[in-house]
Amino acid sequence: MTRMGRPVTExxxxxxxxxxxxxxDGGRTQSVLDLDLDVRPGEFLVLLGESGSGKTTTLKMLxxxxxxxxxxxxxxxxxxxxxxxxxxxxxxxxxxxGIGLFPHLSVAENVALVPTLxxxxxxxxxxxxxxxxxxxxxxxxxxxxxxxxxxxGGQRQRVGIARALxxxxxxxxxxxxxxxxxxxxxxxLQIEYQKIHRDLGLTTVMVTHDITESLxxxxxxxxxxxxxxxRLGEPAELIAxxxxxxxxxxxxxxxxxxxxxxxxxxxxKGAR
Amino acid sequence: MNANLARQLELLPLxxxxxxxxxxxxxxxxxxxxxxxAILIAxxxxxxxxxxxxxxxxxxxxxxxxxxxxxxxxxxxxxxxxRLIGSxxxxxxxxPAVLALSLYSLLPIVRNAVTGILGVDPxxxxxxxxxxxxxxxTLLRVELPLAAPVIVAGLRTATVWVVGTATLATPxxxxxxxxxxxxxxxxxxxxxxxxxxxxxxxxxVTLDLLIGSLQRAVAERRRRLAIASIxxxxxxxxxxxxxxxxxxxxxxxxxxxxxAIGSKTFTEQYILASLFQQTFADAGIPARRVENxxxxxxLDALASGxxxxxxxxxxxxxxxxxxxxxxxxxDAVLAEVTxxxxxxxxxxSLGRLGFENAYALAMRRDQAEALGIRSIADLVPHAxxxxxxxxxxxxxxxxxxxxxxxxxxxxxxxxxxxxTLMYQAAASGQVDVISAFTTDxxxxxxxxxxxxxxxxxxxPYDALLLLSPRVSGRSDVISALSPLVGSISNDRMxxxxxxxxxxxxxxxxxxxxxxxxxxxxxxxxxx
Ligand SMILES: Nc1ncnc2c1ncn2[C@@H]1O[C@H](COP(=O)(O)OP(=O)(O)OP(=O)(O)O)[C@@H](O)[C@H]1O
Ligand SMILES: [Mg+2]
Numbered sequence: 001m002t003r004m005g006r007p008v009t010e011x012x013x014x015x016x017x018x019x020x021x022x023x024x025d026g027g028r029t030q031s032v033l034d035l036d037l038d039v040r041p042g043e044f045l046v047l048l049g050e051s052g053s054g055k056t057t058t059l060k061m062l063x064x065x066x067x068x069x070x071x072x073x074x075x076x077x078x079x080x081x082x083x084x085x086x087x088x089x090x091x092x093x094x095x096x097x098g099i100g101l102f103p104h105l106s107v108a109e110n111v112a113l114v115p116t117l118x119x120x121x122x123x124x125x126x127x128x129x130x131x132x133x134x135x136x137x138x139x140x141x142x143x144x145x146x147x148x149x150x151x152x153g154g155q156r157q158r159v160g161i162a163r164a165l166x167x168x169x170x171x172x173x174x175x176x177x178x179x180x181x182x183x184x185x186x187x188x189l190q191i192e193y194q195k196i197h198r199d200l201g202l203t204t205v206m207v208t209h210d211i212t213e214s215l216x217x218x219x220x221x222x223x224x225x226x227x228x229x230x231r232l233g234e235p236a237e238l239i240a241x242x243x244x245x246x247x248x249x250x251x252x253x254x255x256x257x258x259x260x261x262x263x264x265x266x267x268x269k270g271a272r
Numbered sequence: 273m274n275a276n277l278a279r280q281l282e283l284l285p286l287x288x289x290x291x292x293x294x295x296x297x298x299x300x301x302x303x304x305x306x307x308x309x310a311i312l313i314a315x316x317x318x319x320x321x322x323x324x325x326x327x328x329x330x331x332x333x334x335x336x337x338x339x340x341x342x343x344x345x346x347x348x349x350x351x352x353x354x355r356l357i358g359s360x361x362x363x364x365x366x367x368p369a370v371l372a373l374s375l376y377s378l379l380p381i382v383r384n385a386v387t388g389i390l391g392v393d394p395x396x397x398x399x400x401x402x403x404x405x406x407x408x409x410t411l412l413r414v415e416l417p418l419a420a421p422v423i424v425a426g427l428r429t430a431t432v433w434v435v436g437t438a439t440l441a442t443p444x445x446x447x448x449x450x451x452x453x454x455x456x457x458x459x460x461x462x463x464x465x466x467x468x469x470x471x472x473x474x475x476x477v478t479l480d481l482l483i484g485s486l487q488r489a490v491a492e493r494r495r496r497l498a499i500a501s502i503x504x505x506x507x508x509x510x511x512x513x514x515x516x517x518x519x520x521x522x523x524x525x526x527x528x529x530x531x532a533i534g535s536k537t538f539t540e541q542y543i544l545a546s547l548f549q550q551t552f553a554d555a556g557i558p559a560r561r562v563e564n565x566x567x568x569x570x571l572d573a574l575a576s577g578x579x580x581x582x583x584x585x586x587x588x589x590x591x592x593x594x595x596x597x598x599x600x601x602x603d604a605v606l607a608e609v610t611x612x613x614x615x616x617x618x619x620x621s622l623g624r625l626g627f628e629n630a631y632a633l634a635m636r637r638d639q640a641e642a643l644g645i646r647s648i649a650d651l652v653p654h655a656x657x658x659x660x661x662x663x664x665x666x667x668x669x670x671x672x673x674x675x676x677x678x679x680x681x682x683x684x685x686x687x688x689x690x691x692t693l694m695y696q697a698a699a700s701g702q703v704d705v706i707s708a709f710t711t712d713x714x715x716x717x718x719x720x721x722x723x724x725x726x727x728x729x730x731x732p733y734d735a736l737l738l739l740s741p742r743v744s745g746r747s748d749v750i751s752a753l754s755p756l757v758g759s760i761s762n763d764r765m766x767x768x769x770x771x772x773x774x775x776x777x778x779x780x781x782x783x784x785x786x787x788x789x790x791x792x793x794x795x796x797x798x799x
Contacts, residue, residue, distance in 0.1 A: 060402075063402065065398065065402050086404050086405070086406050087404070088404075089401070089402060089403065089404035090403070090404030094402045094403065096395065096398075096399050098395045100395050100396055100398070100402075102396060102414060102418075103396075113403055114403055114404060117405060117409065167404075
């Protein structure tokens with residue numbers, strides 16, 4: 001595939017995991033088992049799975065936060081076990097599952113963190129902070145100097161996303177970034193982020209256990225179950241052909257919901 | 273204003289500034305050593321328990337003992353360094369005090385810092401790493417700022433402890449607010465004791481408040497409050513570091529040239545030190561005081577030139593330093609002691625001051641008369657029904673062993689007192705016999721009688737005027753002091769002591785010293 005016009009040989013994968021396994025207890029239980037995954041440049045890949053299926057562990061291995069027990073991970077052509085971990089992580093935006101805003105820093109300081117680490121001049125940092133806060137629909141004038149404790153859960157999540165994007169990364173890893181949002185804000189931010197992803201040509205790996213969200217956002221969905229990758233494909237492919245009983249069961253829920261919604265809509269029309 | 277209070281106030285700049293200096297240096301070392309240590313053991317769990325246990329054990333050493341132990345320890349180190357690199361350092365005064373207090377401050381500093389660092393939410397340190405912070409940046413930008421409230425709480429605890437414990441630096445020769453307390457205890461000047469306690473407590477509370485408000489200011493980002501607290505701290509610390517040299521400079525007693533007059537921790541020694549100081553002032557010789565030396569540090573301090581002038585007693589040197597015992601002739605002891613000092617320690621004796629401050633057993637006059645006791649020998653049949661009180665060292669001293677062996681004495685009870693309170697204990701019947709000093713003014717004040725020593729078990733205690741090797745050749749010093757040799761009789765010394773050690777119309781040691789001088793000049797005046 002030659003998406004974005006690049007030659008197949010070198011850059012057809014932005015991130016690739018080869019036979020990656022992770023056990024936290026010396027092999028008794030496997031949190032991630034024998035994972036093979038290629039993420040293409042510019043792709044929006046969603047890691048889907050239920051709680052404890054190994055999504056966070058996988059995501060953390062992709063930027064070196066957790067070393068794999070076995071297997072290799074290549075990011076942008078380099079085996080990450082051989083590169084400077086600090087430089088690697090500064091190049092990759094990360095939205096943490098618990099958000100992880102620093103309570104002793106203001107919103108602006110949290111967002112400006114990676115630019116600060118990268119040594120950007122103060123003026124450029126400030127511009128970037130305002131630009132990003134506007135991007136996630138937080139008025140800089142109002143929120144710039146607030147402490148994280150003075151924000152709502154959803155506002156914190158948006159600051160977390162702004163922080164991940166601040167250093168102009170080409171790769172963004174997001175762990176349930178829209179979890180604590182109300183449906184309207186969530187919908188809004190999903191669309192907003194998808195636009196950023198496209199406009200900036202980002203490669204995004206997003207973790208979620210929300211099937212609808214994955215179907216709406218993903219170029220491809222990787223379904224995990226019990227530490228294994230059980231299915232990888234485009235949303236339409238998955239719906240057409242689940243290929244795995246677990247995936248079929250997963251997709252059953254949104255399908256049923258969609259059918260019910262359809263019935264309700266029809267009934268509504270009939271009543272009028 | 274009350275004259276006693278005025279005198280204490282006059283000493284405040286000197287004592288307080290030394291106290292602050294001591295506190296600041298000790299805490300600074302505590303922080304500089306403690307925080308990195310805490311970071312290390314927060315990172316290395318295997319080291320955590322051994323390190324925390326070790327500094328916990330240091331904490332359980334009574335602080336007075338810890339301070340005192342630093343003196344011989346530093347003496348060894350100093351000796352080594354002078355052999356290895358040709359220059360030693362003082363093992364008295366500031367160094368042992370600072371060392372002991374820094375060790376003492378380690379526990380709250382290290383324990384709180386470790387607790388604070390380990391208490392940082394692990395998702396935040398992971399986020400720090402995940403965003404691309406180095407270990408160092410994670411520590412400096414995330415862990416330490418988040419642990420700061422706990423770390424500062426430890427620093428505040430350490431500050432209060434160190435300010436309090438620094439009062440105990442006085443006996444190792446470092447001036448502090450403890451000078452009020454130690455001299456006050458020895459001269460029964462309760463106002464001075466109280467003054468020292470209140471001053472130390474106020475200093476502790478002030479520092480605690482300033483550090484606390486600085487922390488609040490930083491946490492709440494209140495610039496004005498931060499500036500105010502930093503200014504307050506800087507004023508106190510800067511003042512403490514600079515003032516001691518300013519104060520002594522303004523008194524013309526700074527520098528190594530000033531003759532250092534040492535004194536032990538009792539009234540007679542304070543009066544004699546004052547007497548020398550007045551004598552030097554008249555002769556135009558710059559001099560300074562090193563007060564409250566622990567009893568056994570004096571000779572060492574003299575030999576090493578830490579102090580230059582010191583009064584010690586032949587019997588004490590003979591029994592304690594030379595390790596001799598048994599009945600002895602007064603002149604023979606004097607000759608042996610003088611030789612030993614010169615040959616073994618390089619200390620020059622100018623001779624006897626005239627009086628003898630001997631140990632002697634004393635009783636209430638009415639009880640002694642009722643039991644018909646006049647000498648220690650008369651005491652023997654009654655001893656089993658009587659209690660004896662002694663000062664801190666008496667029951668450990670060879671003299672007591674000699675008395676017991678010579679007479680076969682066995683008392684019902686042996687109680688240890690601070691020498692200030694011992695006489696009162698005898699007067700009030702708490703104990704029946706005490707180990708008095710023959711020149712103590714309180715023998716008359718409390719109507720006690722001294723018992724004879726027919727077997728000569730207690731050695732003679734002639735007060736000797738001793739010079740350090742450093743000044744033993746200075747003719748100005750020697751000609752200023754020479755008139756004092758042989759000029760102070762037992763009666764004169766006891767009368768001078770009595771002026772200070774009484775509860776009504778108490779005189780300060782300096783006034784008693786002036787009285788003593790007037791009696792020396794005008795021999796009729798004493799009676
Ligand atoms: N640091 C760790 N130590 C031990 N076990 C761990 C650790 N982190 C994760 N695990 C285990 O690994 C498995 C996968 O965890 P992971 O956090 O990757 O799940 P997840 O798919 O992200 O779940 P959720 O949707 O609940 O966040 C779980 O069984 C978890 O208990
Ligand atoms: Mg997770």
